[in-house]
Each structure stands twice: as C-alpha cells, then as structure tokens.
Amino acid sequence: MIEHQPLPYRPMSRHRRSEGKKGGTRRAENNKIYAHPLPLTFSQTYVTLGLSRHTVLNPCCEGYWDPLTRSVWVTNPKDSATLWQRGFFGKGNISRSEPSWLSRQVNIRKAELSGKVTSEEITAKRREQRKRFKMDRANAIVTAAAEAEEAFRIGKTVTNPIMIPSGATWKPADEAPEKGPSAIPQNHNKQDEGRDGELDDIVDVEHLQLTPQEAFFLIWCFDCLSVLNPQTAEGMPLQEIWLAFQTCYMDPGPSLQLRPDNPFIVNYVAYHHYRSLGWTVKSGVKFCVDYLLYKRGPVFDHAEFALVICPVYEDPADSDSSTLCFRSTQNISWSWLSTVNRVNSQVMKMLILCYVTIPSSVLVSPEMLGSPKCLAYYSVREVTVRRFIPARMRD
Template sequence: MSRHRRSEGKKGGIRRAENNKIYAHPIPLVFLQSYVALGLSRHIVLNPCCEGYWDPLTRSVWVTNPKDSAILWQRGFFGKGNLSRSEPSWLSRQVNARKAALSGKVTSEEITTKRREQRKRFKMDRANAIAAAAAEAEEAFRTGKTVTSSIIIPSGATWKPAEKTPEKGPPTISQSNNRQEEDSGDLNSIVDVEHLQLTPQEAFFLIWCFDCLSIMSPQTDEGMSLQEIWIAFQTCYMDQRGLNPEPALQLRPDNPFLVNYVAYHHYRSLGWTIKSGVKFCVDYLLYKRGPVFDHAEFALLICPTYEDLADSDSPTRGTRDISWSWLSTINRVNSQVMKTLILCYVTIPSSALVTTEMLGSPKCLAYYSVREVTVRRFIPARMRD
C-alpha cells in the first residue's frame, strides 16, 4: 500500500511539474530579461498578436487559429473550447480515441458514456417494474383478489445490464492489418473543427489591458476599432427588436456588459483567474492559479445596485431581483461543493452623472465601484461553539 501511495505521489508530482512549465505565464505577455554591458539588464516584453472574429449571435469572439487559442489558454486560461468543457482539446481527444481503437483499448470518455447508458437503462427498467407492479396491484384491488406479485423491482445494488448477443468471430490477421493501416492514415486526416470562444468581458480585457487581441468584423472581414468593439459589446445585450439605428442612443449605465466587465476587471487585476460559474448558478468562479491546478475557492454572484433609485424603474435586461429563498438556494449549492459564496455589489452610477456620450468610451468605468460581502451557510449543529 505504501508503495502504491508513493507511486501516486510521484505521478502527481510529475504532472504538477509539467503543468507549472506549460502554464508558467499568468498573462499573455512574456517578460524576458537580457543582460547588457557593465552588469546592466533590461526587460523585453513579448506581446502576442492574436486574432478573433466577433459573433453577435453567440455573444462571443471566435479564435480559430490553434496557435492563438493555445496562447490565450495557456497564458491566463482565457476562453473555452466550443467542443470541450474548458481547454480546447477536441483534436487530441479524437486522436486518442483513434489510437485506443487501434490497440483495442477503451478511452475514459467511452467508459463514461457506457456508465451513463447503463444508468439510463436501469432507471427505465425500474420505472417499468414499478408501473407493472402498480397495475397488478390495481387489478387485484378491482377484482378483490389477493396480491401475489412476482415482479421484482430492481435496485442499484442488484441490477445488472442484460447481456448482448455475441458478435461474429474475430477478424482475420489480414483484415486487422488493413484496418490498422486505414486508421493510422486517418490520424493525420482529422481536421480540427474546434475554436476558442471568448466572452465579451474576456475579449475586451485582452484588448484594453494587454493589446494582444484584434477582432475582425464578420460583415467586412476587417479589423474593428476600440470604439466599434466597445459599442458592439454593449448593443449585443440589448433588445434587438427595439434597437435604434444609432446604437449609441440606446446605451445605459446598467448595461449587463458594463456591470459584468467591472467585476471581471476588478478581480483579474487582483490576480484571480476567472471562469464562468453557470454550472453552480453563479456568474463567475475565482481560481488562485487556474482550473488545471486546483478547484475554484470562491463563487461570485454579481448584484447590481443603483446609485440613483430612479434609474431602476426601467432596468436593462440582465439585471436581477434577489430574494432570500433564491439566495439560500445558491448558497446551499455552493456549500455542497466547498465554495465560498461572495456577493459582488457593483454600484451603477446615476444616469445624470454618466451621460450617453460618456458611455461611448471606456472612460465611464471610472464611475463604477465594487463592494464584496461573503456569505456563509449557518449550520446550528456545527456552529454551537
């Protein structure tokens, strides 16, 4: 047992060292130090020039170049693969699946799919057995007979999947060799159809703070200016049915893009890695280093608050009304997964202070403020002391 534990620790140490090497840079910029004469040194900043396309329907920026996707993910965990859970790894998973098919092994995804199919089949068998037993009991009650049911309702401990009919005999040696040659040729013919998706908050943070991303317009296929990007990210959250031909006239200080970006910029500037928290019913998840190293420690819930209550009469779509029952539900969900819930109150400035012209540029962000409140679940049985 001690030898097994020692081997697990060795494997974990190797994997951790490899991750530290791959994700050594927390931001897209790379700082190199070069020495000159007389013992003096200077820093050289390497700024990548990534490129993406703006898609207003999905409210995201698509980075289709695999090299740019790798840079943005490995240097700060920006974006998400559209065919993956987080890291864009669709191509590597397809290659591993082909290699596993060649060697006759089963991938972890295939094992998960098989377990899900068995769980679904078990639930269907149990539901059919319960329905049959209920129908038999109802028939016995109607006829006045004694219920002597022979139906056994399966349980998770005793149920076993039905055995499938055996397939035909194994292929011959020539057939297996031909199949291996065909599959080995298919490994190089797999086309990577996955792209990295950046949220408007992530994309604008990369543009405004690091100037390492350029966004192309899908209509003209030309680069968009900072002003055009700023307006486009706000108008994508508006109701397109009543949109004015001049989007700047419709801008409001409580736009969801502005509120979310204020919180995103605040925590990114403090060194946190921020990812989407929709899985746990919150807006963002805060990681100390990134999802590769550890789980998120904090769950962030953005709560817009108005400086002038008169502006809350006609809020933009995206602001929310918080109730105690809803807050208790979210707190319960995040407490079960060992995450501390943080209420991030973003103060929306008054419309009299921030005019429509000011909302047309990022200068309006100076009038927003952020406050945090930590929410912990009270458990009487554990907190008596």
C-alpha cells in the same frame, strides 16, 4: 473608481490541504504548461558589464467579433492555445472548457485502431446501463404493486414476491462484448495499420470563444488581441469595440442610447476587478452564478468562490427608466438566494455577493459612456453569504 477589497479568508478542508502536497507527473506537467499566468511574457537578455534587460513578448492574437453569439472567435489554433495556457481565457465552442476536440478525436482514432475502449464510450455505456436500470426498477415496482393489489383483492398472500432490483445487485441482461485485442480483425496487418493510422486527415473544426469581458480585458489591459470585423476582416479600433460590446446587449432601434447600467459594463467592472487582483475568472452558469473565482485555474484546483453580481443604482430614478433586461437587487428573492447558496455549499464554494454601484446618468453622460474612461465612476463591494446550519454551528 473601482475599489479593491480582499476576499474573506476561508480555511481549506483537510482533503484540499492534503491534495496540494501530492506530487506526480501530471501536476509537474501542468506547472510547466501553465507557467505563465498572463499572455504577456518577459525575456531576459544580458548586455555588457553583467547587466540584464527585460523585454515584453506580446503574442498578438487575432479573433473575429460575432454579435449573434456575443463572443470573439479565435480560429487560429496557436492563438487559442496561447490564450488558454496563459490565463485560461475563453472556452472551446464544442468542449467543456479547454479546446481539446482535436486531441479527443485523435485519441478516439488511435483507440479504434488498437481495439481499445475510449473514455467517451465508457461514459456512454454507463449512462445507458443507468437508464436501463431505472427502467427495470420502475417496471418491477409497477408489477409488484399490481400483484400485491390482486392478491389483496382475492384474499391471498403473495408467495413469490417480485424482487425490486438495486444498484448493487442489478446487472444488464445482455452484456455486449467489450473491446479488446481480440476485437482487432485477423487480417489487420502492419501495412493496414500504417494506412489507417494516418491522423492528418482530421480537420480541427473547433475555435476558442471569448466573452466580451474577456476580450476587452485582453485588448485594453495588455494589447495582445486584435478583433477583426467579420464583414471586412479588418481590425476594429478600441472605441468601435467598446461600442460594439455595449450595443450587443441592447435592442436595435432608432432610440438606441448608451446607459450606465449596460450589462457589458457592469459585468466587465466585476471581471476587471477580480482579474486585477490575480484571480482566474470563469463563467459560473453551471452553478447558477455569474462568475467562478480560481486561485490559479481550473486545471489545478476547484473554484473557491462563486460570484453573483448585484447592480446597485446610485440614482433610483435610473432603475425605473431602465429598459435593459438586467437582474437588479430588487429582483433577487430570499428563496432564490437560499437555493443558490445551497447549491454552491454542496460543491464547497463560498457565495460572494458582488455589489457594483452604477453611477447616476446625470454624472455619466452618453458621450462619456462611449469611452472606457467611464469605468472610473464605478465601484465594487463584496458581501459573503454563509449557510447557517444550527445542528453543526452550536459551538
């Protein structure tokens, strides 16, 4: 069975303690929008004699299984908003996390009509200026080195050395005029603004992508997601979904056989373990780890823990006979571990090694792997890794 162990206590920094005390309209709005930690909600109805009864409200979302991307596509905007706002499940396919492509396009269209500058344009301008600054600095360094070498060759002193530009003093040679109220055409009247201001023609082309672990957690634990077959558009039963999520990580062939070290099962064991303890689990590929653990969600605060899944074979013979491309504890080097720990220490995240014990293939047969009942034979243990700094930890 999956063992539940509490994460180690980590005292928050002074900056993060004071951050929780700050109020504001934005935080109050987020508390209202993301008030439900899970897709299921409860309604309270009053009956006679002052008694109340609670009923479970199931959103019943739908998604299509895509084996090429190993994800479930939720194309209905209402279902996408429900799954994101109630537990932060999935991510937008053309967004960083929250599926906000449509709202960004609406803001861009409104900014174009009003003559204002959007945040995307400001970011693009800063990146272009940074690129030009680096090119000007490199050219100045090369020119100054060539001039100094020429002066040394002829035995003279450089009287007017070339100044190397710095980030504090450098300015672009040709500044483009910024957008403002004067950028609006003179013939832009209210009639044109009403005609150009129609935003209904913007088609939302974004969908929510759920990983197999997220999708199966919603299906098996809450029964609030229906996965449809992309060919027949019909609902897939639970056993078919379980097998489809396993086979997408395996090479197709006549010798296709389920194994207890399937990457989907190992990752789902860790995902289910922390989700059942109340953590919000998101992908950690940005920080070279498997998962990130949030107390409430990415909207409220940063992740406190970075998780690396380390599968451990109960029977060493299973590791030798495995044909799956899955990272094991034998392939993790100390240099790689030190690098990952350094990366996450710089962003105020504690590294957690999550050891998932894989049961022996003798104990768990391929027939047993065809059902989620095999999850009872897996266990989870945690090891905290801290970066040792001798100059700072002498006391």
